[in-house]
Amino acid sequence: MKLLSLLSAILVLLLSVVSLHFLHSNYWSNLRWSLSLQSSPVADLVVRNALIYTSDASLPFADSMAVSNGRILRVGNYSSVVQQDLPGYGTKELNLEGKIVVPGFIDSHVHFINGGLQMAQVELRGINNRDEFVRRVQEAVKNKKQGSWVLGGGWNNDLWGGELPVASWIDDITPYNPVWLSRTDGHMGLANSMALKLAGITKYTEDPIGGTIMKTTSGEPNGLLIDSAMKLLLPWIPEVSVDERREALVRASNLALMRGVTTVVDFGRYVPGTSVQLSWDDFSDVYHWTDTSGKMMIRVCLFFPMETWSHLLDLISKTGRVVSQWIYLGGVKGFADGSLGSNSALFYEPYVDDPHNYGLLVTELESLFNMTMASDKSGLQVAIHAIGDKANDLILDVYESVGSTNGMRDRRFRIEHAQHLVPGSTARFGEQGIVASVQPDHLLDDADSAIKKLGVERAQKESYLFRSLLASNAQLAFGSDWPVADINPLGSIKAAMKRIPPGWESAWISSECLTLHDALNAYTISAARASFLDNDLGSLSPGKMADFVVLSTDSWDDFAAEGSASVEATFVGGLQAYP
Structure with missing residues (x-):
């Protein structure tokens, strides 16, 4: 009897301990844990x-x-x-x-911090006349102290007939503030005369390799800088603070979630000609800090400048590819050419509106090949920006050679944009297993300018060949390139299905229209596979x-x-x- 009494007392004590545990812990967590023992x-x-x-x-x-x-x-x-x-x-x-x-939705190509920052700057996207362009700059200057920079972007000269803006448009209203306004594609920008003077850009400044300083007939710089010419000015713009970049992430995340985007593939704040360290600063100061603070709202897959491939390799060896449920380390990105809108995309034939211009190779080909070879040999995923038909073929050649040399593996090489492809190139995407990371909204922006710059026949034959790529068994991943275009997957899906640019009544190259099924997959499971995220997402x-x-x-x-x-x-x- 004494033994039974002792056992009863022990049981009561154990039950008391259990009761106290439930009182001082998360009840539902413990209940779920106990129920998980069931079948x-x-x-x-x-x-x-x-x-x-x-x-x-x-x-x-x-x-x-x-x-x-x-x-x-x-x-x-x-x-x-x-x-x-x-x-x-x-x-x-x-x-x-x-x-x-x-x-x-997985947005396969964004510049996420840039987008969040631009939300607080001069917004020029969608403006279709010079007067409104000038008015918005004038409005922004009212709130600026003398000497502080006026920053913004998103302008597209094709929306007002093609005339490029020049410094003289805004010099009179910005006499005491340097100004930098990037074009929608990020490959050209407008500086006012004060900004040019600060950067020391004069009629005697020579074009850097891979870039152009546009000048007046008298040889004076007119304020427009293309591709690597931007590196002459951008270092003079004060770097945004850590707090500003963290706030930008919050703004960007809220907008993305409102549009149904739960994961972004972020290619960083890198612009051709600027410091490649920017992407790494954002990783440590913004993303990693936000993650460890428990404040992440959206999943991110990060790509870093190809020049820093060894740095990324070291990081992956310490953390693995999956840093947390919020942060994935994707790979490295390089650049082959510029953009169509800036007449710097690289083509086999010259621009119709600029007969001596074939575009720019913005990275020396041997250097691009060597970095791709080293990155791939180390097991890193490689993505390269290519827009013009010649640029795409050059990168397909690079990928074929690197893959042959380094041997068979699941590498998922990516070409970012892949906008213009000559006959036969779409088949190579499928044959080589190349991911075509494309942005449907760009076809809406480019339809009129592509016809103007390439001619009707070339534009019709080689522009935004989404259905042809799928028919060739290429992996198609959709994105926005935000803030170059709006982050809006449902709008992009409709653009890929209908291909009707603003002001048009019928589709541009209707044979390339996609079904809803194909367009949804390109924003979900195919986008996940394109970045090795398909085990968790898509x-x-x-x-x-x-x-x-x-x-x-x-x-x-x-x-x-x-x-x-x-x-x-x-x-x-x-x-x-x-x-």
Whole structure:
């Protein structure tokens, strides 16, 4: 009897300890832990009565989904999901009343901190006349102290007939402030005379390799600097503070989530001719700091300047590719040419509106080859910017040679933009397994200028060949190039489906229009594969992160026909992040 009494007392004591533990800890966490010992886990969230497009070929559509600890437990019909993942105490059920759900969008090409910074600067995107251009600069100057820089960008001279802005447009209204306003493509910018004077750019300054200082008929610089010529001025612009860049990340993340973007592939604040250290500063001072502070809202895959490939290799050896659930280390990026809008994309034939100009090779080819060889040999993923037809072929040649030399492996070489391709080049993407990282919104911006700069036949034959690339078994990944274009996947999806530029009544190269299925995949599972993220992201499949978007429409047929919808809610890791 004494022994039984002793055992009873011990049991009471143990129960008291357990009770105290529950009182002083997170009750739901412990309850979930105890229930996990059962045969079926308990879901935090069950999404039901939805039209779920999974981007998973094994089960393209479902009506329900269960989520636990930020990952997807099960996708299917409601009865099967609930039977195997019984809702428990604290499980939230989300009845979407037939609304469409898609995986969280992955924007395959952004300059994320740049975008956040530009949101607080002079916004010139969409302006279609000189007077409004000048008015916005004048408005910005009112709030500036003498001597402080006026910064902004996004202008596109094609929207007002093609005339390029010059310093004389704004000199009279900015006599005491240096000004730098980048073109929408980032490969050209306008400086006022005060900025040129600060940087020491005069009629005697020679063009740097890979760049052009545009001048008047009398030989004076007119304020426009193209590609590496920007390096003459950009170092004179004060570097933004760490706090400003952290605030920019918050602004950029909120905008991305509002647009349904849950992951971005960030190519940094690098501009041809500027310090390559900028991307590394942003990694340590902004991304890593925000992550360790528990303040990240969006997942990022980071690419760094190719010149720093050994630095990235050292970092990966210490942290691995997956730094955390928020930060992935992608690879390195190089540049082959400039842009169409700045007449610096590299072509086989000259520009129609500039008959002696074939564009620019902005990185010496031998150097680009050697860096690609070394980066690939070290196991790093390589992405190279190429827009003109000749630039794309040169990079395809580089990739073919490097792949042959370094041997077979799953390397997923990327070409960023791949805008203009001569016949036969699309097939090489598929044959070589090259990722075409493209931006549908650029075709809307470029349609008129491409015809003007290349001629109707060339432009029609080789511009934005999305369907041809898919038909050649190329990997197609969609992005925005924000802040060059708006970060808006649903708008880009519609652009890829319809290809109707502003002011046009019919599609530009209608044979290259995509289906909704292909366009969605290019922003989800294909975008994930393009950056080796497909084990965690890109589809609503069991085991993957529960990143998904609820759309405004409940009609798949209408969505497929018109490509029109809006974002109602964005979930990251099963938690509602927007609104």
